[in-house]
Amino acid sequence: MNRRSLLAALPLLLAGNAVAATLAPTAQDRATIAAVEAYLNGLKRLKARFLQVAPNGAISGGTMWLDRPGKMRFDYDPPAPFLLVANYGILLYRDRQLDQTSNIPLSQTPLGILLSDRMKLSGDVEVIGIDRLPGEVVVRMQRTGSPGDGSLALSFVDKPLTLRQWTVTDPQRQETRVTLLNPEAGGSFDAKLFEFKPPAGAFGGANG
Numbered sequence: 001m002n003r004r005s006l007l008a009a010l011p012l013l014l015a016g017n018a019v020a021a022t023l024a025p026t027a028q029d030r031a032t033i034a035a036v037e038a039y040l041n042g043l044k045r046l047k048a049r050f051l052q053v054a055p056n057g058a059i060s061g062g063t064m065w066l067d068r069p070g071k072m073r074f075d076y077d078p079p080a081p082f083l084l085v086a087n088y089g090i091l092l093y094r095d096r097q098l099d100q101t102s103n104i105p106l107s108q109t110p111l112g113i114l115l116s117d118r119m120k121l122s123g124d125v126e127v128i129g130i131d132r133l134p135g136e137v138v139v140r141m142q143r144t145g146s147p148g149d150g151s152l153a154l155s156f157v158d159k160p161l162t163l164r165q166w167t168v169t170d171p172q173r174q175e176t177r178v179t180l181l182n183p184e185a186g187g188s189f190d191a192k193l194f195e196f197k198p199p200a201g202a203f204g205g206a207n208g
Contacts, residue, residue, distance in 0.1 A: 029130055033121050036139050036154070039161045040119040044068050046163075048183035055174035064180070069117035070106070071194040086115060087194040110152035110168050113141060135159070 025033070046066040053059055062076040074084035081097035091111065092103045106112035113125055121127050124144055128151065131138035135158050142151040148171055155165035165179045 025127075029127075032130055032137060032139065033127055035161055036137075036156065037119050037121055039156070039163070040114075040154075043163065043185060045187055045189060046180075046183055046185050047187065047189070049181040050074070051179045051181060053177045055176060064178075065189055065193055066115075067189055067194065068115055070115050072111075072115060073193050085194055085196055086111070087196065092196050108146075108149055110142065110150045110170075113143070113152050114154070114166070136164075137161075 044067070046064075048064055049061065050064045051059065051061050060076055060080045060082075062074060062080070064075070065071075065073045070087060070089065072084070072086040074082075076082045081095055083092075083094040083096065085092045085094070086106060089106050090103045091106050091109055092101060094101050106115060113119075116125075119125075121139070121141060125141055126144045127139060127141050129138075129140040131140070136155060137158055138153055138155045140151055140153040143149055150168060150170045153167040153169070154163060155167075156162060157164050163180065163183070165177065167175050167177045169175050
């Protein structure tokens with residue numbers, strides 16, 4: 001599995017008629033953006049099984065926990081030896097088989113947008129496209145000041161709006177897609193799920 005893709009983070013097939021929302025958003029676009037902001041700002045905790053497709057086509061699965069703001073854990077099923085944990089403003093990647101750990105600031109990954117304290121799809125984050133399919137809407141976004149970091153596409157089932165999939169595109173245009181299976185919103189999680197020793201100089205919080 002491609003390590004760069006894992007570090008870039010974690011996804012929906014982009015299809016349909018893209019709308020240049022940043023250029024001329026329609027009333028429908030603005031309503032969609034407002035609905036997505038409201039939904040994500042109300043989504044604090046989520047647990048789900050996941051299916052991940054890496055850029056090279058490799059498929060893996062496991063269990064994920066999302067605890068906004070700033071926390072996430074991806075526990076991969078064997079034989080995949082990987083673990084991804086986000087906390088302290090850092091995305092940590094652990095390869096248990098090689099006994100190696102790497103990390104990257106959440107502020108430098110598209111995934112950090114999803115983990116931000118307050119989801120606002122304007123200003124620091126811009127919508128670069130909206131794709132509408134039957135019963136589904138995909139909102140594509142990137143950081144306004146650093147588009148070279150890559151982009152994030154969030155896929156929602158419509159009516160009611162529910163997050164089902166996302167695609168992270170890294171700076172090399174490599175896509176990693178994650179599909180959520182049987183997601184359960186709410187509840188409480190053991191804080192130990194997201195614990196690791198942060199690198200020297202790191203500090204808590206994820207601003208997206």
